Amino acid sequence: MMIRPAELAAIKAGAIDLAFRRWARPRVVVGTRMRTSVGLIEVTSVEQVSPARLRAEDARRAGATSLTALKEALAARPDDPAWRIGLAYAGPDPREALRATVPDEAELAAINARLDRLDASSPVGPWTRATLDLIDLNPTVRAPDLAAQVGRETQDFKKDVRKLKELGLTESLAIGYLLSPRGEAVVDATLPEPRVRAPRTTGTPLPRTIGAPATRALREAGVTTLAQVTAYSAGQLSAMHGVGPIAITRLRDALAEEGLALAGE
Known part of the structure; x- marks a missing residue:
């Protein structure tokens, strides 16, 4: 079951606890635990639903911008049943x-x-x-x-x-x-002496959800942790080739989880 990075972050934060999919048959069962970039996501319920009976609260809990947007997304495969999947954050990846x-x-x-x-x-x-x-x-x-x-x-x-x-x-x-x-x-254990390696970076690493171009640009600037990102404003980040609006939004979200923010915010 594919879940977008922004939705994963919202599930971890408790802002999203539903997903809707068109499947010929359920691809997950209650109790399924999926390993994701934010940790374990558990399936708490699976039930077939009629799109006509969905309400605005369903759309909100699924992270959709509106009930209309949710129904439009489900209209892509009308021949398959619609499924309502309950989701919850189940902790870090073991x-x-x-x-x-x-x-x-x-x-x-x-x-x-x-x-x-x-x-x-x-x-x-x-x-x-x-x-x-x-x-x-x-x-x-x-x-x-x-x-x-x-x-x-x-x-x-x-x-x-x-x-x-x-x-x-x-x-x-x-x-x-x-x-x-x-x-x-x-x-x-296979070497005569332990290998000498560069010291490990301490602190929370950059989120993988920002993408390779943004990660590469930040590395070139010597930024490898979230704490180091706080030295930059949104404008300074956007001036880096490869760091676009989506990457900045995801950096903001990751910083907020750590109680941090971009410079000037």
């Missing part, structure tokens, strides 16, 4: 805590056994350790560029990196990847 957990000797053995199984079942041969090392040596580099370095198709490469993410070994950034502390420990 992989966040896992990524920060440095494994002990027994956990390292279990992780390596899992990596061995992934290697053994792969049509391209062993890839897990090489990919961890590639990301470790090339943090924040675009996935297509990393895939090209090892002669792989981008989508297949990204699919494999997601398997490492499931184990808590990598973090996805707006541009590229980073090894988690857990992933660094797995790599270091």
Whole structure:
């Protein structure tokens, strides 16, 4: 179930708790938990509805600009039933805590056994350790560029990196990847000495929802955390090539969640 970034933020804030979809049959069930950029979103209800019976309150709770706008959105696939889906924020992604957990000797053995199984079942041969090392040596580099370095198709490469993410070994950034502390420990266990790495950025990172062009522009200005964004006004941000109105709105929303604001606001 696809949910737009702005809607995800509103669900987390409690401003939205409904979604409406045209599906031939329900694609989620009550209790489904979806991992998203803002954390876990849980499905609390699923029921078929008639668009004619929807009211303005339904539109408000779904984040639609009006009841008319909601009905127009549902008119796109009139042959499929309309479904009313209840949604609620269910907390942070548990992989966040896992990524920060440095494994002990027994956990390292279990992780390596899992990596061995992934290697053994792969049509391209062993890839897990090489990919961890590639990301470790090339943090924040675009996935297509990393895939090209090892002669792989981008989508297949990204699919494999997601398997490492499931184990808590990598973090996805707006541009590229980073090894988690857990992933660094797995790599270091294979080396004579722990690898020397640049210090981790402290503070809340830039939201991925602002998009790659805006992220790239902010990085070039030395801005990698929300706290650093507060030194800039909306006008200064818009003067950066790649930072448009949507990115600024999403930065404002992310800052508000942290009790922060742009300069002069």
